[in-house]
Amino acid sequence: MARKKGKKIISSTVFYIFVAGIATVIILPIYFLVSISFMSDQEAYDWPIALAPAFSNTFLLQQSDDIPGGFLISVYSRSKKDFSAIFDSDDLGKMIDFVNRKTSSKIPKSLLEEKIQELNQITAQNKAQITELKKQLKEENINISRLNRDIVKAKQKLKLIDPEDETFREIRENYEKQLEVKTQEKSLAEERIAQIEKKLREIGGVTFKVRKNIFASYITFFRVTSDSVGALLRSIQVALLTVLISLSIGGMAGYAFARYVFKGKNMLKLSVLFVRMFPGIAIAMPMVIILAQMGFYDKPIGLSLVYSVGQIGMTTWITASIFMGISVELKRLLRFLVLHVGELSLK
Amino acid sequence: MVITATKFKRYIPYLLITPTILYYAIFWLRPVLAAVFYSFQEEGSSTFSLANYKTIFSDPFFVKAIINTGIFVAISVTIEFVVALGLALLINKKFRGAGLFLSLALIPMALPATAVGAMWSSGFATYGWMNSLLYKAGLIAADGKIPFLAGNEFQSLMLVIIIDAWQVIPFMMVILLAGLQGIPKESIEAGYIFGGNKPTVLRKITMPMLKSSIQTALILRIISAIQVWLIIVMIYGYRRIPVLLEEVVFYKEELLGFYRIALAYSVIVAMIVSIVAVLYLKVSGAFKKEEA
The missing domain is CATH 1.10.3720.10 (MetI-like)
Known part of the structure; x- marks a missing residue:
């Protein structure tokens, strides 16, 4: 009797898992359609795409390298687990507009101004260190572009050599080795750059969170469609x-x-x-x-x-x-x- | 008095169906006849000509469209029917949440084709949610994204069949489930009492009693499968995977001054659909059953 009951429980569990599986297959595409509709532009084009829309965005504010007196704003990407730069400007109004379009977060101007003040304080404090790190970063970037050139060159040479031809074997192996070494060096340099950037963020950047308007796409739809x-x-x-x-x-x-x-x-x-x-x-x-x-x-x-x-x-x-x-x-x-x-x- | 009453009674069904017939005559038969009539005239002229048909038959896309439509109908209808029947047989019992499940199953069919297209083209894009999901489940590597939409014509057609199946299978399953639940329990029980095992009961009792549900589901499905087009255009655009009706729309909407060719094309599609439908009804014995 007990065995029969146990069997019944198992079979009904299996049955419910089966039904739930079918329901999942039916619902999943619809779920993603709805979920993506609540995402901002930046989230929707991230990969791998998040399973659910976020309700806020984390921003990073830094001093701009290219525009004197300007600021670089980046947003945290949950997929990349890193910040990605979105706008570089000295015009705060423009920056707020662009960030709003891209991430559906409207940063209040007072908050932005407050954060800029904070940023100016920090950068003034760590000025020597920041310049040193930026110099290092520049060197590493030059290093990477040189490595890239070498890698491309080695690849081109390898393409020209027939891999079956024994007479050029030594040359070919030489190039192959070169390619391997350079690629390794490149990945090491990339790692160093990431580390420097992280440090720069800590001592030369301010992060802050802003609520996201999840209905932004819907509002835009009703505004744009006459x-x-x-x-x-x-x-x-x-x-x-x-x-x-x-x-x-x-x-x-x-x-x-x-x-x-x-x-x-x-x-x-x-x-x-x-x-x-x-x-x-x-x-x-x-x-x-x-x-x-x-x-x-x-x-x-x-x-x-x-x-x-x-x-x-x-x-x-x-x-x-x-x-x-x-x-x-x-x-x-x-x-x-x-x-x-x-x-x-x-x- | 009695005679007039019965006489009147005899006319009641005809009175009841008159509105339908009138409606069909005005809003279906008349435009169809006009379409057939104009399909035999060249654009801008009013003399009888077969030029439109000749243009279609010499269009290389016509043959492609026929082949693609044939493949689509054969594979999609078979898969959809077999899977839907299997699911219906497995689910055919009373369980908690059945109502919720059945209404969930009807959602895909209720969605407009444009929404279905948007949903799946965002899903099957290389950076879409399908690859994201596979990556998160650990099934593919970050650089191993599957380029779903970049396949050759046959693979693309298979993708469309999968999307179509997602939409149609739940609906078909509900129709078959309704048929299954209409079968009296006594007849199935009788089958077991007389010594039948599961496959025998299924083959000798359940399937024959389900026949009319199957016929309804299949004939409607075949007719709409031959006329598939919007979902293909939504995902691949025009002329990537030519199918019959997509060509009709292409001639009508995308090219100027080819409207009568589109009409001729429609006549051809209608002929194909009716031949297939009549063949199906003959083979499955729907005519015989109705007359008996």
Whole structure:
């Protein structure tokens, strides 16, 4: 008995995991569509893309190297686990606008000014160290570009040499070794650069968090799309009219199908299919003319009339099955009444 | 008095279906006849000509479109039906949360094709969420991103089939599940009592009783599978993977002055669809059953 119960629990667990698996496959793409719609530009183009949208952004403010008196602002990327530079300017208004577009975070001007003051203090304190680190960074960058040149050169040479040819074997091996050494050196230099940058951030940068507007994309949509509210209302209007037309006309036919036997019933049932066989796009143009003659062109009712063509057939099938269902239930009810009340006489 | 009443009763069904017939005549038959009529006239002239059809038959994309559509219909309908039937048979019991699950299953079909296209083209992009998910699950390396959308024509078609299956399988499963739950328990139990094992009961009782559900699901599916186009255009644009209806839309929307060729194309598509549908109905015996 206990074993049987255990078996039942296992099988029902497996069943639920299976159902949950199917549900996940159905939901996952929809989830990502919704999740990405709440992301900022910067998040949406990050890779690997985050599983959920963030509610705030962390910024890093540094003094600009290229623009004297300007500032460089970077945002933290959760995917790269590092800051990535987004804007370099001495115009604070422009910076706020650009950052807002890119990350959906509107930095208050007072906060930015406060942080700039903080930054100026820090950089003044660590001035000697910062200049030293920047000098190191410059050297490393020059080093990297030299290494890159060497790597490209070695690769080109290797391409020219036939790998099967034994006469150039020594030269080829020489180049291969060179390539390996340079690549190694490059990765080491990159590591050093990362370390220097990290240190620079600590002593020459200020970080701060700003709330993100997760509805930014939606707000932009309704601002950019002219007449979006009107379009939404019209869609609802068209949908309601389509339901009304196809339900009243198709419902009548469905009732006939469910309750009566008549000639041509079979043909009519299949006509539902035939209507779907002719591509809707092809009848669009003649349809425009017909609707224009009726005065329905460019109106929601015209669109509903077109949509109803495909829907009436389906409605007929569905309502027919519903009407049949009602009759069965009614019969049961009547039988119950006959048996238990005994007063109703039925044919 | 009695005679008139019964006479009147005989006309009731015809009265009830008259609105439908009238509606079809005005809003379907008339435009279709107009489309067929104009498909036999060259653009800007009003004399009978087969030029539009000749143009289509000499278009190299026509053959490609036929082949692609054929592959799409054959593979997608088969996979979708088999998987949906399997799932329906496995899920066919009463369980907690069944209502929620069934309404979830109907969501993909209710989504507009543009949303489905956006969802999957952002998913299958090289830097999209599909690769991100695979990477996070540890299935691919950071530099091993799969370029889903960069495949050849056949691979691209398979991708479209997968996306289409995601949309259609849950819907088909619900239709088949509804059919399965309409089968009286007694008949299945009787099968077991008379010594049938699971496969026998499935083959001899469940499947025959499910036949009309299967027929409905399949015929509607075949008709709409032949007319697939929007999802392909949403993901790949025009003429990357030509299919029949995509060509119709291409001629109508993307080129100017080719409207009548699009009409002729539609007539051809309609012919193909009706031939396939009638063949299917003949083979599956829908005509016979209805007349009996």
